[in-house]
Amino acid sequence: MPPETDGASELSVLRSLWQFIRPYKKTLVFAGMMLIITAAITLSIGQGVRLLIDDGFVARSSAALANAVIMIMSLSLLMALGTYARFYSVSWLGERVVADLRKAVFNHIITLHPNYFETNRSGEIMSRLTTDTTLLQNIIGSSFSMALRSALIFIGALGLLLLTNLKLSLMVLIGVPMVFLPIVLYGRRVQKLSKASQDSIAGVGSYAGEIIQHIKTVQSYTREVHESQAFGREVEGAFIVAKQRIRQRALLIACVILLMFGAISGLLWVGGNDMLAGRMTGGDLAAFVFYAIMMATAVATISEVYGELQRASGATERLVDLLNVKTLIPVKAPALLGAQAPAAHPISAPLVSFEHVNFYYPSRPDKPALLDINLSIKAGQTLALVGPSGAGKSTLFELLQRFYDPIKGCITLAGTDIRTLDTATLRQQIAVVPQEPALFTEDVWYNIRYGKPEACDEEVIAAAKAAYAHEFIVQLQDGYNSHLGEQGTRLSGGQKQRLAIARAILKDPKILLLDEATSALDAESEHRVQQALDRLMQNRTTIIIAHRLATILHADSIAVLDRGELVAQGTHEALLESSELYKHLADLQFKNMP
Structure with a gap:
C-alpha cells in the first residue's frame, strides 16, 4: 500500500x-x-x-x-x-x-x-x-x-x-x-x-x-x-x-x-x-x-x-x-414508491401474503432458495409447510421476519409491504418457537420474559403453566430464580422447548411461527403442549414447519415445497390425491402406524 x-x-x-x-x-x-x-x-x-x-x-x-x-x-x-x-x-x-x-x-x-x-x-x-x-x-x-x-x-x-x-x-x-x-x-x-x-x-x-x-x-x-x-x-x-x-x-x-x-x-x-x-x-x-x-x-x-x-x-x-459494516436490512425502512403507508398502531388482524417471491442467500448466490413463491394465509388460519430438507421452509420464516429481503416479489402483512414497516414494528407482531430453542445464561424469569420484559410474575407463571413448564420449573433448585447455564445446558431438550413455548405464549403475538415446536417432547408432554398450542393458535395467523405430518392434519392449508418451489397446496386429504411428493412423505410416516 x-x-x-x-x-x-x-x-x-x-x-x-x-x-x-x-x-x-x-x-x-x-x-x-x-x-x-x-x-x-x-x-x-x-x-x-x-x-x-x-x-x-x-x-x-x-x-x-x-x-x-x-x-x-x-x-x-x-x-x-x-x-x-x-x-x-x-x-x-x-x-x-x-x-x-x-x-x-x-x-x-x-x-x-x-x-x-x-x-x-x-x-x-x-x-x-x-x-x-x-x-x-x-x-x-x-x-x-x-x-x-x-x-x-x-x-x-x-x-x-x-x-x-x-x-x-x-x-x-x-x-x-x-x-x-x-x-x-x-x-x-x-x-x-x-x-x-x-x-x-x-x-x-x-x-x-x-x-x-x-x-x-x-x-x-x-x-x-x-x-x-x-x-x-x-x-x-x-x-x-x-x-x-x-x-x-x-x-x-x-x-x-x-x-x-x-x-x-x-x-x-x-x-x-x-x-x-x-x-x-x-x-x-x-x-x-x-x-x-x-x-x-x-x-x-x-x-x-x-x-x-x-x-x-x-x-x-x-x-x-x-x-462501518452496513446492515442490509435498515431498522427504519423508507416507504416504497406506490406502497401503502405502514400502520402507526399494532396490526389487529394480519393477513400474510408471499407474492412472486424469489430469493438467493448472499453466501450462495448461484443456488436459488425460493423460486416464484405465491402463498396467502388468511387471518386466524393455520398454514403448514412440508417438504424435504432444503426445500425452503425455514427461508420463508426468515423472510417473513425480515432477516432478509426477497430478490424479487414482496411479502405483505395486512396488505402492507413489510419493507415499509420498521423491523421492530414487524417483529413485535411475531413469536417464534424454533426446533432448537435459544436460551440465555440467566434465570427462568428472564428467559420467559424475553419477549415481554414488562410482564409481571403472575403473567410469567401463567404462561409457564399454559406451556406445561411450571411443574418442572418449581422442582429446580431455585425455582423461577434458577440460572439455566450457557444456552440452557442445565435443562433437557423437552424442558428447553417448553420454556420457548411459554415465552411465545407470554408475548401473545398476532403471528405464530412454529418450527415443529413439540418435536423434542415425550408423548405425554407433547399432548399437553399441543393442547396449549391449540389454544394459543386460536384467532392467530399461524405458520408451522412440519416434519411430522401427524401434527398438521387439521391445518387449514398445507403447502408442499421442493427445491425452493411451491409444488402443491391444499388439505391433507386433497394432497394425498394430487401430490406425489406429499403422498410419498405420508406413506413413509404413516405406513407403519396402527
Whole structure:
C-alpha cells in the first residue's frame, strides 16, 4: 500500500476515534493543561540543578545550596500534584472512551444482517469487543499521554539547550534526524505486524470459543487430542507473528537508545573540554547534560510507545471496520414508491401474503432458495409447510421476519409491504418457537420474559403453566430464580422447548411461527403442549414447519415445497390425491402406524 494511502487511512481512523473523544473535550483540555504544566516543571528542575552547582557547590554558599534544594523540592511537589491530576484525568478519559466504544460496537453488531455472521466468526467479533478495546484503553489512558509528555519535554529541552549553549545545541540538532530515522523506518513494519498480531489473537479466541461451545461433541468423538494439537498450532502461529512484532520493536528501541546515548557521550566530551577551557560553567554543563538526558529519555519513550500507538491504530482500524459494516436490512425502512403507508398502531388482524417471491442467500448466490413463491394465509388460519430438507421452509420464516429481503416479489402483512414497516414494528407482531430453542445464561424469569420484559410474575407463571413448564420449573433448585447455564445446558431438550413455548405464549403475538415446536417432547408432554398450542393458535395467523405430518392434519392449508418451489397446496386429504411428493412423505410416516 502506498504511503499516502496509509496516511489517509490512519487519518480516517483518527477521525472515527475522535467522535468518541469529542464529548469529553473539557476533560481532554484539562489533561492537556496538566500535561503542559508537569512538562514545564520537569524542565525547570534543570535550572535548579544549574543553581545548585554554580551558586551552591562552586560558590561554596550554604544559603544558596539550601535555596536551590528548596526550589528543586518545591518543583518536585508541584510536579507530583500535576502528575496525579494528569494521570487521573487521562486514565478516566481512556476508560470512558473505551466504554462508549464498546457500547457503540455492540449496539451496532446486534443490528447487523444475519449474513454477516455467516461469513464472520463470532470469536473474532468478540475479540474486537474485548482484546482490541482493552488495547485501545491502555493507549488512550497511558501510552498516548506518555508520548505527548515526551514530545513536550523534547521540544522544551531542545529550546533550553539552545539558550544554554548554542554550539552544543547545533550538534544536537544535527543528531536528532538520525535518531528519528529508525522510528520512521521501523514504525510501518511494527504497524503491519501489530494488525497481523491482533488478527491472529482473534483467530485463537475464535477457535477456542467454537471448541468450548461444542465440547460435548468433541468429547463424544474423542477428539480432545486432535483439538489440543490444532489449538496449539493456532497459538504457535499467533506467537510467531507476535515474535516478529516484538523483534522489530526491540530493534527500534535499541537503535534509538544507542544513538541517543552515543550522542550524549559526544556532548559530554565536547562540553567537558569547553568547561575545562573556561568557556562554560559547571552548572551550565550540568544543566545541558540534564536537558540532553531528558531529550534522550523522551525520544526513547516515544520510540517505545510508538509501537503501542501503531498497535492501537491497528485495533482502532478493526473496530472502525466493524462499525462501518452496513446492515442490509435498515431498522427504519423508507416507504416504497406506490406502497401503502405502514400502520402507526399494532396490526389487529394480519393477513400474510408471499407474492412472486424469489430469493438467493448472499453466501450462495448461484443456488436459488425460493423460486416464484405465491402463498396467502388468511387471518386466524393455520398454514403448514412440508417438504424435504432444503426445500425452503425455514427461508420463508426468515423472510417473513425480515432477516432478509426477497430478490424479487414482496411479502405483505395486512396488505402492507413489510419493507415499509420498521423491523421492530414487524417483529413485535411475531413469536417464534424454533426446533432448537435459544436460551440465555440467566434465570427462568428472564428467559420467559424475553419477549415481554414488562410482564409481571403472575403473567410469567401463567404462561409457564399454559406451556406445561411450571411443574418442572418449581422442582429446580431455585425455582423461577434458577440460572439455566450457557444456552440452557442445565435443562433437557423437552424442558428447553417448553420454556420457548411459554415465552411465545407470554408475548401473545398476532403471528405464530412454529418450527415443529413439540418435536423434542415425550408423548405425554407433547399432548399437553399441543393442547396449549391449540389454544394459543386460536384467532392467530399461524405458520408451522412440519416434519411430522401427524401434527398438521387439521391445518387449514398445507403447502408442499421442493427445491425452493411451491409444488402443491391444499388439505391433507386433497394432497394425498394430487401430490406425489406429499403422498410419498405420508406413506413413509404413516405406513407403519396402527
